[in-house]
Amino acid sequence: MGQHKSRSSGSALSQLKTSTRFTEEEIQEYYELFKYEYPTGKIAVEDFKRIYRKSYVIGDPSSFAEHAFRWLDANGDGTIDFYEYLSAMSVTLRGTLEEKLEAAFNMYDQDKDGAISKQEMHKLFTAISEMFGQRKMEEKLLGGETLxxxxxxxxxxxxxxxxxxxxxxxxxxxxxxxxSIKALSQI
Known part of the structure; x- marks a missing residue:
């Protein structure tokens, strides 16, 4: 997808056009930005945590970033490549409600067994609470209830x-x- 137009980069572009809701031009723009930010073509978990720390300066987003990273790292290799990044962007920005909910479900389902346990739900909400700050989470987002x-x-x-x-x-x-649950999903 860079300057060298091989058969494999053409097929990668074709696959991205098929599997995302982005145009060829948008894919190229995202690719250039991704390569500029991550010249190795991979995002490591520590890089990902830094991204979240820039956006959530009051709380500690590290734990939530790890949950999100596991979801994004579809092939489980410990990094996020451009395909994984763009696939997630497609769901996040242009996915249907069902696709977004399936993505959220997969973030909750940490052991990937096809079901969410109460412990998994509690872990993710704890991570969200740490990201926003516990007091703010309980006062503003949970209607006064404890986590x-x-x-x-x-x-x-x-x-x-x-x-x-x-x-x-x-x-x-x-x-x-x-x-009330729909409102929380807007976080």
Whole structure:
């Protein structure tokens, strides 16, 4: 995708056009920016944490950044390459509600077993709370509830069959049908 137009870079561009909602021109622009910021073509977890620290200066976004990094690192190699980066940007910027909710579900499902446990939900909300600052999170975003109370409330609402885990279908349905949960997804 750089100056050398090989068959593989052409097929990479074609694959990105097919798998994202970006035009060829947009892909090229994102690629140039990505290569400028990350000349190695990879983002390491520490680089990713630095990105979050620039945006969230009051709290500590490190733990949340690690959760997001694991989600973005689709092939599990410990780095985010351009394909992984652009795929996530496509969902984030132009994805449908269902695609965004599936991405959120995958961030919660840390052990990748296809279900969210209460412990996984608590870990992610703790990371979000650290990112925003615990007091601000409880006062502004959780309606005065403590983090534990909110996670209990949210988990009980989403776990429709009460089996102690939340499936992707339960997660999507719960978010679509509950205004208070939808509001939290706007964080």
């Amino acid at each position: 534990d109370q909110y996670v209990d409330h949210m988990f009980a609402h989403l776990d429709q069959n009460h089996d102690g885990q939340i499936t992707l279908d339960e997660f999507i349905e719960g978010f679509k049908n509950d205004e």
